[in-house]
């Protein structure tokens with residue numbers, strides 16, 4: 514149903530309001546049911562007194578003064594008396610419990626021939642018949658004598674109470690919702706892999722417990738990250754130092770052995786060094802770098818591409834105009850370098866770097882003409898340490914795309930590994946409009 518609101522706040526308010534309306538109506542019904550009988554009996558009693566007094570006055574009055582008496586009753590009390598015809602049919606009484614109870618009481622007290630009507634000969638009023646010596650009379654009272662005068666006022670009060678209750682419900686739910694919203698925002702930040710702000714540990718006990726648990730969890734994650742980074746940095750340093758010494762020693766070695774062997778060892782050293790670099794990148798707390806509000810992705814990409822072309826790699830750059838973006842420059846350079854490395858190593862050796870924007874925001878693509886990645890494996894390749902079987906013969910750690918994915922998510926974006934028309938891979942990094950990328 515489209516009217517059903519999406520947020521917890523409005524759903525709760527709506528539910529509470531509906532509940533209140535139902536409760537209010539039920540209460541009104543109970544009240545009416547329990548109040549109707551005493552009210553009908555009371556009204557009947559009033560009418561009975563009027564009839565009895567009128568009849569007594571008529572019976573005992575001097576016949577010559579009867580008219581004056583009737584006149585006075587009409588003037589002072591709004592009570593009118595008319596002679597009637599016992600065979601005349603009075604208009605039927607509306608079928609209301611109130612009137613039925615009243616009529617029964619009247620008949621009980623004034624005799625079974627008593628009739629009650631709300632209208633006679635076109636005149637509205639409370640009409641009651643009575644007899645004097647088999648002659649029928651009708652006495653009429655203003656209807657206001659038996660009717661509750663202001664049901665509208667009741668409705669007004671009811672509406673006011675209801676409105677207050679709904680406002681109250683809104684305030685209560687909003688109060689519960691505020692910390693929940695804060696938690697949601699923090700969880701989103703955490704989901705992107707960034708460090709969420711501390712959420713306030715206040716409000717009702719359950720929310721407080723939840724906030725505290727969340728803060729605890731975020732702090733634990735953060736500490737684990739730091740410990741992992743420290744460990745890896747330590748290991749990497751301890752590996753890189755001897756590696757540098759070996760490289761140096763290799764340079765100084767006389768050309769006793771074969772030059773091929775020397776070149777092979779140098780290449781292995783390069784691979785190990787690159788792998789250590791990947792481990793370090795993967796371990797580095799990715800949100801350590803601050804966001805620069807208006808980074809030009811094209812300038813950034815140009816610099817990375819030039820680094821490759823200078824060393825003779827086949828990388829082409831095809832930029833389109835882009836708005837300034839809130840990016841972490843170093844992290845984005847790493848993204849681009851990892852994707853170009855993949856295109857050169859797994860994708861046939863030629864890379865095209867394309868930038869642009871569409872409705873979804875800015876994008877960065879690295880295209881190649883290699884074997885591509887089957888759609889079924891695309892998501893899996895974003896996991897750390899996963900590689901296609903065909904990549905086993907090449908060096909690498911399986912961390913490159915995991916790093917790209919993490920950095921993209923940190924910017925509120927995503928990575929997709931798409932098939933390229935005519936064969937090859939399109940590794941596409943999508944960056945949403947500025948406001949969502951902050952964090």
Ligand SMILES: Nc1ncnc2c1ncn2[C@@H]1O[C@H](COP(=O)(O)OP(=O)(O)O)[C@@H](O)[C@H]1O
Pocket residue numbers: 851855856859860881883884885886894899900901902903904908909910911912913914915938
């Ligand atoms: N451009 C590409 N063309 C074909 N396969 C690719 C491409 N890029 C990545 N892959 C596949 O995805 C795997 C994971 O890539 P990555 O995480 O960068 O690790 P690595 O490059 O260290 O192997 C690669 O091993 C390869 O099998």
Ligand SMILES: [Mg+2]
Pocket residue numbers: 851854855909911912913914
């Ligand atoms: Mg790689």
